[in-house]
Every structure is written in C-alpha cells, then in structure tokens.
Amino acid sequence: MQEHNETLMPLVLVTGPSGAGRSSAINVLEDLGFEAIDNLPLRLLPRLVISEEIKSPIALGLDSRNRDFSTEALLDLIAVLEGYQHAQLTVLYLDARPEVLLRRYSETRRRHPLAPAETPEIGVKRELDLMRPIRERADLLLDTSDLNVHQLKAEIEHWFAPGGRSLALSVQSFSYKRGIPHSVDMVFDCRFLTNPYWQEKLRSLNGRDSAVQAHVMNDPRYGEFFDRVLGLTRMLLPAYREEGKSHLSIAFGCTGGQHRSVTLAETLAKALAEDGQQVSIRHRELQGQQ
Incomplete structure (x- = not known):
C-alpha cells in the first residue's frame, strides 16, 4: 500500500473466492459513496481508472469469474494500480472457511464457476488454490465465515466509511x-x-x-x-x-x-x-x- 496521503482518493479492489461476500461488500461500498465497477475484464481496468484523474472513491470488484482472469494478471493489475499517484489502493480480500463456502453453495444450489460440470467441493478447492497468492497480497483480509450480512456491512463501514481511514x-x-x-x-x-x-x-x-x-x-x-x-x-x-x-x-x-x-x-x-x-x-x- 502506498504511503498515506489525505489528498489521495480511495481505490478499493475487492476480491476473494466465490461465495465469500464480495458482491455484498461492493454494495456496501457503493452505499458509502464509492463508484462501483464490478467484473469488467482485467485488461480494461487500468485504462478506465488511470485514463483520467479520480474524482470520487472507486471500488473494483474482481474474482475468478472475470472473463480474462488469472492470478498473474490480477497481481500485475495490483502493481499498476499501486503505482497510480492520484489514488490510494487497498486490496480487500473477502475470505471464508472451505466448509462455509461449500455450505453456501449447497444452500443456493448454484454450480461453482470453476467446476460447472463437477462437484462444488472441487470448485471450492480449485478456486482457493488459485486465489492464494492474491490472499497473501491483500492489505485487508476479512473472514466472513461467522458474519451475517449485517455484520459484514458493519465491518466494511468500519474500515471504509468517510473519516474512518486514519488508523x-x-x-x-x-x-x-x-x-x-x-x-x-x-x-x-x-x-x-x-x-x-x-x-x-x-x-x-x-x-x-x-x-x-x-x-x-x-x-x-x-x-x-x-x-x-x-x-x-x-x-x-x-x-x-x-x-x-x-x-x-x-x-x-x-x-x-x-x-x-x-x-x-x-x-x-x-x-x-x-x-x-x-x-x-x-x-x-x-x-x-x-
């Protein structure tokens, strides 16, 4: 993360495994006044964000469902955004225990995006392995395993509400x-x-x-x-x-x-x-x- 500068606009990259609460976190940030950009192709994001000076906080939602997603591409994007002088980047990683992710998929009866023709167990394990380097790079890691939607909202507001970013x-x-x-x-x-x-x-x-x-x-x-x-x-x-x-x-x-x-x-x-x-x-x- 860059050195703290009060003049820099917040730029939050929200990521994590499917089912950990990324969409809910994006919605909370949008309610806090962030411009939400969710699931755009990775190759378009640097041009979109850096082409003009950021005038309002931005929340970028990215995960393995992005069309051109790869671990290396996301790490490269983070490096590019980290060097952008007009914004302060925070990589927010939403995480959850494997059994919790699996239970959430079982409750919704959805197919896992990384294992559409296989069991959700395979998809969860595959995605956690894929996302591990991103998890290690995160500036803020929130484990949502024991959080309901209201508690997650409170956590996001605690870290990103206006005036709450000093320390x-x-x-x-x-x-x-x-x-x-x-x-x-x-x-x-x-x-x-x-x-x-x-x-x-x-x-x-x-x-x-x-x-x-x-x-x-x-x-x-x-x-x-x-x-x-x-x-x-x-x-x-x-x-x-x-x-x-x-x-x-x-x-x-x-x-x-x-x-x-x-x-x-x-x-x-x-x-x-x-x-x-x-x-x-x-x-x-x-x-x-x-």
Missing part, C-alpha cells in the same frame, strides 16, 4: 476450540490466566461482566501481561501509520472465548479508546448475545 483498530476475542481468526495481525493467548469457568457463579457470565473481569484481573500475572500488550500496541501504532496502514487487528484467545479473552479485549479496547484511538470490538463466540 482503525479492531480488538477481538475468540475460542481456540474453533481456531484462530484469519483476519488478524496479532494474536495473544491468555489461557494461562485463572479461568472463571470453574467458578459456578461466574460460569454463565462473560468477560463483559464486572465480576468476571475482577476475577481475571485478580490473577497476579494479569497486570504485567496487560501492560506489556498495551505497551507493544502503543509502540506499533506510529509504525503502522508511517507504513501507510489503515487498520490493525488484535485478537485474544482462550479456551471457550467467553471469559478471559473477552476481558482482555474489553480492557485493551477501553485503554486504547481513552488514548483517543478509533477502536471496534468483536467477540466471536458471543455473537447473538450482544
């Missing part, structure tokens, strides 16, 4: 039983802290409750751990800004994703907000309870 922070909690979230920059394991789950009066509560937070913070190791994480985050923020990054995602994990990780996410987000940072919080295992 946005996302602090998350999760359960290791369900795996580490894909779209995070830093992950901290807090399973070493005293687990409120073993206290019967705290078991049904979660880390947003003061009693649970007090129990976790009473662990003598909590204070130093929290101070070190907060200090590391504060040290990294200026470096991220200098690099031109627009987002930093931090995740805390524990066994069940209900108590310790939620407590750490809540307290870190509060401390950063008190510093004047723009912070959003997501508790993956508490979705539906918030």
Whole structure:
C-alpha cells in the first residue's frame, strides 16, 4: 500500500473466492459513496481508472469469474494500480472457511464457476488454490465465515466509511476450540490466566461482566501481561501509520472465548479508546448475545 496521503482518493479492489461476500461488500461500498465497477475484464481496468484523474472513491470488484482472469494478471493489475499517484489502493480480500463456502453453495444450489460440470467441493478447492497468492497480497483480509450480512456491512463501514481511514483498530476475542481468526495481525493467548469457568457463579457470565473481569484481573500475572500488550500496541501504532496502514487487528484467545479473552479485549479496547484511538470490538463466540 502506498504511503498515506489525505489528498489521495480511495481505490478499493475487492476480491476473494466465490461465495465469500464480495458482491455484498461492493454494495456496501457503493452505499458509502464509492463508484462501483464490478467484473469488467482485467485488461480494461487500468485504462478506465488511470485514463483520467479520480474524482470520487472507486471500488473494483474482481474474482475468478472475470472473463480474462488469472492470478498473474490480477497481481500485475495490483502493481499498476499501486503505482497510480492520484489514488490510494487497498486490496480487500473477502475470505471464508472451505466448509462455509461449500455450505453456501449447497444452500443456493448454484454450480461453482470453476467446476460447472463437477462437484462444488472441487470448485471450492480449485478456486482457493488459485486465489492464494492474491490472499497473501491483500492489505485487508476479512473472514466472513461467522458474519451475517449485517455484520459484514458493519465491518466494511468500519474500515471504509468517510473519516474512518486514519488508523482503525479492531480488538477481538475468540475460542481456540474453533481456531484462530484469519483476519488478524496479532494474536495473544491468555489461557494461562485463572479461568472463571470453574467458578459456578461466574460460569454463565462473560468477560463483559464486572465480576468476571475482577476475577481475571485478580490473577497476579494479569497486570504485567496487560501492560506489556498495551505497551507493544502503543509502540506499533506510529509504525503502522508511517507504513501507510489503515487498520490493525488484535485478537485474544482462550479456551471457550467467553471469559478471559473477552476481558482482555474489553480492557485493551477501553485503554486504547481513552488514548483517543478509533477502536471496534468483536467477540466471536458471543455473537447473538450482544
């Protein structure tokens, strides 16, 4: 990504495997005032975008269904757009776990574009392999596996709504039983802290409750751990800004994703907000309870 420049117009390239939510993301960006250009042939896009100065934000939708798509062609296009001096490029990659993509195809009874005469399983695997180099190049990776359309809309608005691009922070909690979230920059394991789950009066509560937070913070190791994480985050923020990054995602994990990780996410987000940072919080295992 280019160095941050307030005079540059946002240029967002939205891509990812079929079924991960690319079309929904394009629609949200269009509602935010972006000019949406979806599924045009790759060879036409540089001429369209660079032929004249960009006067409004642009969202480009591209995936394997594009007529002349190839991994190399898309990487070449990204390199061209990255060098365009009048816009700031962000490559937004919408991702989802293979089983989730497969379930979404089963629910819609659609044929996979990369396996029209074969099983959806083959198409999903083929496309994920094809898109892997693009995924590795992405500036912002959003895993939509556990997001409904409203939550995806909130995520897109968080990163791309006007005035929200200085440096946005996302602090998350999760359960290791369900795996580490894909779209995070830093992950901290807090399973070493005293687990409120073993206290019967705290078991049904979660880390947003003061009693649970007090129990976790009473662990003598909590204070130093929290101070070190907060200090590391504060040290990294200026470096991220200098690099031109627009987002930093931090995740805390524990066994069940209900108590310790939620407590750490809540307290870190509060401390950063008190510093004047723009912070959003997501508790993956508490979705539906918030």
